[in-house]
Every structure is written in structure tokens, then in C-alpha cells.
Amino acid sequence: MTDNSNADTQILSGWNRFPVGKTGFREVDDLFLYYREDCPRIVRGNGRSYGDSSFCTEGVTFGMLPRNRLLSLNETTGVLRTEAGATLDEILRAVVPRGWFLPVTPGTKFATLGGCIACDVHGKNHHLCGNISSFVDSLTMLFPDGSQTTCSREVKPDLFWATCGGLGLSGMIVDATIRLKKIETSYIQVRLDKCQNLDAVMALLQDQPEKFHYSVAWMDCLARGKRLGRSILMRGDHSRREDLPAALRATPFVTHGDAQISLPFDLPGAALNPLSVKLFNAAYYHKLRAKTQYHTQHYDPYFYPLDGIGHWNRLYGRRGYLQYQCVLPYETARAGLAYLLDAFSGSGNGSFLAVLKTMGEEAGPLGFPKPGFTLALDMPASGAPLLDLLDRIDQEVTDLGGRVYLAKDSRMKPVWLPRMYPRLEEWRSVIRKYNPQSLSQSHLSRRLGLTA
Amino acid sequence: MKVIILGSTSSIAREIGRQLAQPSDEFVLIARNLEEAGRDAADIAIRTGATVKVVECDVLRFSEHANAVTKAIDLLGGLDGVLVCFGYLGDQLKAQTDFGEARRIIETNFTAAVSIVELLAGILEEQASGFILGLSSVAGDRGRQSNYIYGASKAALTVYLQGLGHRLAASGVKVKIAKLGFVETKMTRGLQTVPRILRATPQAAADGVLKLLGSRSEVRYVPRIWWPIMLLVVFLPGFIFKRTRL
Numbered sequence: 143m144t145d146n147s148n149a150d151t152q153i154l155s156g157w158n159r160f161p162v163g164k165t166g167f168r169e170v171d172d173l174f175l176y177y178r179e180d181c182p183r184i185v186r187g188n189g190r191s192y193g194d195s196s197f198c199t200e201g202v203t204f205g206m207l208p209r210n211r212l213l214s215l216n217e218t219t220g221v222l223r224t225e226a227g228a229t230l231d232e233i234l235r236a237v238v239p240r241g242w243f244l245p246v247t248p249g250t251k252f253a254t255l256g257g258c259i260a261c262d263v264h265g266k267n268h269h270l271c272g273n274i275s276s277f278v279d280s281l282t283m284l285f286p287d288g289s290q291t292t293c294s295r296e297v298k299p300d301l302f303w304a305t306c307g308g309l310g311l312s313g314m315i316v317d318a319t320i321r322l323k324k325i326e327t328s329y330i331q332v333r334l335d336k337c338q339n340l341d342a343v344m345a346l347l348q349d350q351p352e353k354f355h356y357s358v359a360w361m362d363c364l365a366r367g368k369r370l371g372r373s374i375l376m377r378g379d380h381s382r383r384e385d386l387p388a389a390l391r392a393t394p395f396v397t398h399g400d401a402q403i404s405l406p407f408d409l410p411g412a413a414l415n416p417l418s419v420k421l422f423n424a425a426y427y428h429k430l431r432a433k434t435q436y437h438t439q440h441y442d443p444y445f446y447p448l449d450g451i452g453h454w455n456r457l458y459g460r461r462g463y464l465q466y467q468c469v470l471p472y473e474t475a476r477a478g479l480a481y482l483l484d485a486f487s488g489s490g491n492g493s494f495l496a497v498l499k500t501m502g503e504e505a506g507p508l509g510f511p512k513p514g515f516t517l518a519l520d521m522p523a524s525g526a527p528l529l530d531l532l533d534r535i536d537q538e539v540t541d542l543g544g545r546v547y548l549a550k551d552s553r554m555k556p557v558w559l560p561r562m563y564p565r566l567e568e569w570r571s572v573i574r575k576y577n578p579q580s581l582s583q584s585h586l587s588r589r590l591g592l593t594a
Numbered sequence: 595m596k597v598i599i600l601g602s603t604s605s606i607a608r609e610i611g612r613q614l615a616q617p618s619d620e621f622v623l624i625a626r627n628l629e630e631a632g633r634d635a636a637d638i639a640i641r642t643g644a645t646v647k648v649v650e651c652d653v654l655r656f657s658e659h660a661n662a663v664t665k666a667i668d669l670l671g672g673l674d675g676v677l678v679c680f681g682y683l684g685d686q687l688k689a690q691t692d693f694g695e696a697r698r699i700i701e702t703n704f705t706a707a708v709s710i711v712e713l714l715a716g717i718l719e720e721q722a723s724g725f726i727l728g729l730s731s732v733a734g735d736r737g738r739q740s741n742y743i744y745g746a747s748k749a750a751l752t753v754y755l756q757g758l759g760h761r762l763a764a765s766g767v768k769v770k771i772a773k774l775g776f777v778e779t780k781m782t783r784g785l786q787t788v789p790r791i792l793r794a795t796p797q798a799a800a801d802g803v804l805k806l807l808g809s810r811s812e813v814r815y816v817p818r819i820w821w822p823i824m825l826l827v828v829f830l831p832g833f834i835f836k837r838t839r840l
Contacts, residue, residue, distance in 0.1 A: 168783075169778070171605070171780040171783055211633050212637050212641060
């Protein structure tokens, strides 16, 4: 542990609070703070990823939230340049009133733009638009030795692609220039479809994928037998002015407000158990009475349903939870998804949050998405049996040609990494080129031997 | 509203700008670092829709103040309010042996304020409207060993603004003083002197400052918890106080 006496020692984790680690923490008020010490370091945004990519137990974690200034917005082209610590929440509040939206957004608006780029996040439109990197025009990078550089698809593309999805291990993203999406209103035209089982939802997801801009399915992952994989498919498009009911048409660009409710304390560990989750899932599935339903919904509950509950991670109690997200290629997806659902529902790990999407083309060497289906599940961090189960699942996923999303990973073993990410060596050589002293490290990179 | 923010690169000033500015407002940011001020200006303009410009001025160069004020007023075409946000915490131990450091603390926090605020006060007095709000500190309530030179300069600032408020009352110009407790900013970075529960974020500080602006009060402790704390500190008998390590 380095002597960084001015850094405040804190216990940090990802949003799921598993694992946790002790680290020296320092806010980056001035950039020179990042490069004046000689110690392992990682950059942290708002800590909304799961797992341990955003803290460094062997050195210093640098907090980017003070670096959140919006630097320029071209109101004709929608090109926005901003410091990397700006959250999507802050960006939306500034750009929505002017008729712009994020081209790709993850499931929380409280992530920083830098964090989103470091994870190369995908949203409900990956099958059509790809990751957020598709809309990043350039990045300004700062390295532990104090040097700065710009990179993009044309300038130092190796650094650009190692950074998008590189989990902060290529250096600090200081600022980013992105292309926003023009919108006519801040609403979404939503179509909900009840799907009785896995085959039904997979078929519907693949039926005319270009017809809806956004699509995602909530899945009841505890349903078994012929109901295995029953889901509600939620597809959507940005509402045009004429789609809105008259009452909303007068003020088409309404931004979101603050969370109205908040969980004031951790729930006891047993709150989310197989029974309670089964009941919740059944109620949620049957809440949709008709087979198909249409309505107009504000972007906030459509894209960020959980953001509305402050500290919702407390639902899982103090021991935290895990999220397992993997992608399976189209060819093996049916078998893989059935295996996953069976494994999870059989193990007694209740998850009320299971999400299925389709994915399009790959991006950078450490990027997660590839053509196929992705399933994400949350489960309480219950101990060794769950970890063993997940190890077995990793094996199956790898054998089926799939991979795990590192931005959500808390516990995977390094052995699967080379098969899951075949371009790993290519990525490592770029990291070594720009970080010869290997000072960028995180708890995750250590655990997985990412930069080794 | 036409507002000048003095010392705009302060973490708290940035948050005040973001929370205060409305689309119809015009702000001028006065700061020593033009590039940083430019970024702050762009940020406030994008977030709020206000028009924001910058003027470069080092508050320790007293002879530059008149020029900076004229430039700012010209850019705004008028004036409705002034926020005094610049400050220097300094190093107490260093200041005890190096008068240059002590002088810097005193001149930044007090002398520079007197110089530039008097210029602006005159303008507001003449037009008989407007406000001046200064960021002072709870450290000015009682001198204590860990920061008495800083505390003294802030105490001086507080009294100065009180007197100015008295003078300007007749013309309807409001003068307000925010007594800030510990705020996590660039200035206090690295300080471990205050337990974490008492540390405020710049957003919370800005929130309290705006409440002061919108109220009829002259003084406000920000956050409010500092009022009972300082009441205790101020009335603690000397023989007990001297035994503390405060």
C-alpha cells in the first residue's frame, strides 16, 4: 500500500456492494492530482457498475465526479463535449429541453459518461445502434505519467478501442465528445406483449427487429415447465409530436425529476427469497391483463425504472447482490437460455430482475456485446453454493461460445477469460503500449489478471 | 438578473451558478484562471440557458479591480447582484513563521474583498437596488489554534459585510453573509479535521446559500447545524476551550 497520506481511506464497492474493498480515495479537483503520485490507481465515476472495476485496493481510487462540466453543445448537430465525470442525469437535464437525447443509454442515468464509455455500455437498441462507442467522436486521455492525448476512430484508434470497454485500465478519460440523438418529444411510444414462454419471447424479439428502435424483455426467471421464460416484451420508439395525447403536446420536452421515494435502510437478508420473488414475478407478469398493450410513457420510467427508488440496492440487504449478465450467440442461445433459467430457478436464487435483449455487432477488443441474446439476472450474494453454481455456469456459457459482461462481474475466475474474449492479447498489448509502468489497476483487473 | 460572481472557480461558486442561473439571466464570472473560468461559464450556460461571460482578474492585484469591475458592468449592461466567493485557506503553521503566507490569507479573504466590493457597492447604492452576498466562515466566530489567521480574516470579512449592509440599508441594497461550515471543495481537499458527518458537499452549500438569498435574513449558517455548534463553541469558557485541540 502506497503512502498517500492526503487520500482519504474509504471502503468502496460497486453498486451491488459485493465485493467491497478498502482504498485511498481522492477527488480529482485538479488533474495534476492524478499523476503526481507513483502508485497503482483507477478512476471511478459514480460507482454504478456492479462488481469491482471501480476501485483499487492496492493504491488510490480517483473520483471523477468533480470533473462534470459540460463544455460545448452544438444545437444544430447535437455534438456535445463534456468532462467525463458528468452523469447521464446531468446531461439529460441540459439537453432534453433542447430536443436531444442520449443515443445509447444503460439502465441507470446516474452513471458518468466516462464510466459508460469505460464499460462501453449498451442499451435497449443495441441490435440497431451498437454500443455507446458508436457515438463517441473523440476522447481526451490522461496517463499516470502526466501526458495527455486525444484519440478517436481516426487518431490513435488502437487507444480508442482499448479505452471503450477498457474499464479504466488504459488511463483516465478526461473529456469526451459524443453525438446526441434528435428527439421530438421526451416520451416513448411503448408496446407491451405478453409472451408465454422462452420460445415465444425469442421469436418475437427476432421478428422484424428494425421495426422498433428499443426492445427489452422482462423475464420471470423462476417460472418452470411450459412457462419457462415467460416474459413481458417492452418495445418502443421515441414519440413524435402527433403521437402525444393533447394534454402533453403543449410541453413536449419534460425532463425527469428527482427520485420521490428512497429506501432508508437495508432490508433484512431474507426479504428477497424464492417465495417472495416468485410472488412478485407472478404478480408482475399478470399485471398486464391484455396480451398486447400500447401506451405513451415518459423516458424516465421507460429507460430508468429503478432510478426512481433511491438506494434501491438496499433491497438486497447488507450482504449485497450479484448480477450475472452473459451473451450467447444466436446459434446456441435457445439451449443456453434454457440451461441458465433452469440452473437459476432450480438453485433457489430468487431474482425479480431478469432482462433479455438481442444484440448486434461487436465493437472493441474488450467489448461485451456480440450478435445473439443477452440475459442479465440479479441475485442476493448468498455465499459459496451460489459462487460454485456461477462457476459451472461460466463453463457452460464459454462452451456455448458466449461471454460474461465484465462491467457486471464480481466473481468470475480468470480461466474463462481468453476464450470469452479472444482479442484479449491484442487489448493487453495496447494497454502496455500506453501504460508501460502498468499503474492502472483495479480490484477487478487484479482478480481476473486482465493486464497481466 | 445580471450577476457578477467573484472567484467563480470555487467549487461552491460553480454550484451556486448552476442552481441560481435562469435562461433570462446574464452572469459574469471573475476569476484568476481564465481557462477554468471559461469552462465554468460554458457549463453554466449549457445547463441553464443563461448568458455567461468571463473577466480575468487576480484578486490580489488590487490595482486591477477597478478595470475588472468596469469590464464586467459593460458586459452586463447593468448589475443586480454580486456573489463574493473567493477565498484562501492557507497553511496555518506556515503562516505562523512566514509572514508572506499570513499576508496572503488576510489579503485574499479580507483586503481584496474590501477593495473590489466597495467598488460594486457604490454602483449598487447609486441605483438603489441589488444584492451582495459573501461567503464567510464559521471559523470567524471564534479564533482557534488550528486556523486563527484564516478565522481572523473571515471574521473581518463578516464584520465588513455587516457594516456595509448597515450603510446600504437606506438605499434598499441587501447585503447577506453565509457562514459556511466545512465544505468538501478544492480548498479543503485533504483536510481530515472534521468528522465526515459534518462535511457538506458543494451542492448542499449552494443550496443553503440560495435559501439565504431568497430569505429576509442577513446571516445564515450553512448547513444550519453549524448554528448550534458555533453557539456552543463561542460560549465555551476560556479555561475549557484552551484545553481543547480545536
